[in-house]
Structures are given as structure tokens and as C-alpha cells.
Amino acid sequence: MIHASGLKGIEQNNKIKAVGPIQYGSVCGYIAAMVLTSSVIPEYSSVDVVRWFIDWMEPRFGEKGIGEKILKMPKFQWIVSLWKSKPEIRLGRFLECYAEALKEILSEFKVEVNLRVNGEWEELDLVLKSGRAVMLGTSLTDSGHFIVLTGIEIIGGVKLYNVIDSNGNWNSGYKDKGIYNRYEAAKLVAHCGRDKNA
Numbered sequence: 001m002i003h004a005s006g007l008k009g010i011e012q013n014n015k016i017k018a019v020g021p022i023q024y025g026s027v028c029g030y031i032a033a034m035v036l037t038s039s040v041i042p043e044y045s046s047v048d049v050v051r052w053f054i055d056w057m058e059p060r061f062g063e064k065g066i067g068e069k070i071l072k073m074p075k076f077q078w079i080v081s082l083w084k085s086k087p088e089i090r091l092g093r094f095l096e097c098y099a100e101a102l103k104e105i106l107s108e109f110k111v112e113v114n115l116r117v118n119g120e121w122e123e124l125d126l127v128l129k130s131g132r133a134v135m136l137g138t139s140l141t142d143s144g145h146f147i148v149l150t151g152i153e154i155i156g157g158v159k160l161y162n163v164i165d166s167n168g169n170w171n172s173g174y175k176d177k178g179i180y181n182r183y184e185a186a187k188l189v190a191h192c193g194r195d196k197n198a
Contacts, residue, residue, distance in 0.1 A: 029092045029146035030054050031166040032135045033102060036148060039133060040109050057101050058090055066101045067091050073100070093144075095137050121189060128152050128161075139191045140170050152185075159185040 030053050038045035056065030070091060071080050079096065083089050091097040099115035106113060116123065127134055134149045151162040160182040168177035 026090075026092055026144065026146060027054075028166045029095075029098060029135075029137075030057070032146040032148045032164070033098045035164050036102060036133055036135055037105055040106055040111055044105075053101070054092070057092060057097065060087070060090075066104050067097075069104075070097050070100050076100075095135070095146075098135060098146075121185075124149070125152060136192065138188070139193070140165075141167070153182065155182075161185055161188055163188075 027050075030050050034044050034050050034053055043049070055062035057067050059065075059067035059071060070076055071083070076096060079091070079094050083091065095117065096115060099113055103113045124134055124136075128149055128151055136147055136149055138145050138147060140147070145165075145167065147166075148164040149161050150164060153160045153162060163181045163183050164179055165181055166179060168174045168179065169181045170183060171181065
């Protein structure tokens with residue numbers, strides 16, 4: 001079960017007063033990461049924790065945290081070069097950085113964090129069917145958007161993903177701000193893939 005009830009106050013990203021302007025690194029990603037974390041540590045399902053996470057993950061803000069460690073990792077030098085080239089870029093733009101942050105937060109709980117940048121949908125479905133959740137990078141918005149998938153349902157022969165989306169309901173063009181939604185699998189798959197902004 002994903003504990004996101006404490007996040008109900010964040011149906012719109014602008015309700016989180018971020019520590020700085022967030023461009024190219026999305027509040028939706030920070031929220032999605034904390035939704036996943038709160039399934040293990042329920043206390044992490046608050047707006048204050050999301051604010052802390054942004055500060056902890058982003059080297060350009062506040063106290064030192066995981067962001068500084070990520071910048072020193074040889075495997076992420078391609079991210080570092082992008083990050084250094086544009087001051088507005090945040091580590092929160094990259095799923096790889098969220099995976100490192102979640103590994104650090106959840107390590108004492110013996111929770112395995114797996115990153116698949118070019119995974120297959122069948123693999124994702126197996127994870128969901130096993131009762132685990134998935135943070136997914138999408139192109140549901142022009143600038144990219146992170147959501148959390150929590151399950152699969154078949155209704156009337158149509159495959160749907162159960163989703164926690166901090167923007168609200170993509171099916172309504174985000175007019176409906178409820179964060180618990182079902183997205184048709186075929187439509188969601190069509191809105192995932194390579195980041196056009198990369």
C-alpha cells in the first residue's frame with residue numbers, strides 16, 4: 001500500500017514553496033520519490049518532507065546532502081556536465097538521481113531500489129503485480145512529468161494503470177486535481193520514452 005494520504009495537500013505542484021525556482025527538475029519528481037518512500041516510512045508523506053528532500057537532493061540549495069555525493073560519482077559525469085552547463089538545471093530532472101537518493105534513504109530498511117532507464121513494459125507490469133510501486137518518467141506534460149504507478153486493472157477489457165499523479169488527473173487535462181487516478185495503458189505507453197528536452 002502506498003501511503004500518500006499525507007500528500008493530499010499537494011494536488012497542485014505550486015502548493016509546495018520550493019527553496020528556489022524549479023526548472024528542468026520537477027517538483028512532481030520530488031513528490032513521486034517521497035510517495036515511494038512513504039510506503040516504507042509513513043512519516044515521509046508530508047509537504048515538509050518534500051521540501052526537505054528538495055533541499056537535500058539539490059546541491060544549489062541549503063545544506064549538503066545526496067546531491068553533492070551524486071556530483072562526485074563517475075557514472076553520473078554526463079549529468080554533471082549538463083548540470084554545470086546551465087544553472088537552472090536541477091538533479092531532479094534525472095531519474096538516475098532519484099534512484100541514488102532513494103537508495104540512501106531506504107538502505108537501513110533493506111529496501112531494494114532498481115533503476116530501469118530503458119526497461120520493458122512487461123517488466124514494469126511484473127513489478128506492479130508483485131505489489132511494488134514504480135516511479136515513472138513520462139511526457140504527460142510538455143516539460144516531462146514523474147508519476148507513481150501502483151497497480152494494474154482490467155476494466156471492460158481495457159488495461160489501466162493505477163497512478164498517483166501530483167498534478168491531478170491527466171485524463172481531464174489536469175482540470176480534476178485528485179491525485180489517485182487510472183490511466184489507460186496504451187495512452188500512457190504512448191507518452192513515455194526518450195526525454196525530448198535532453
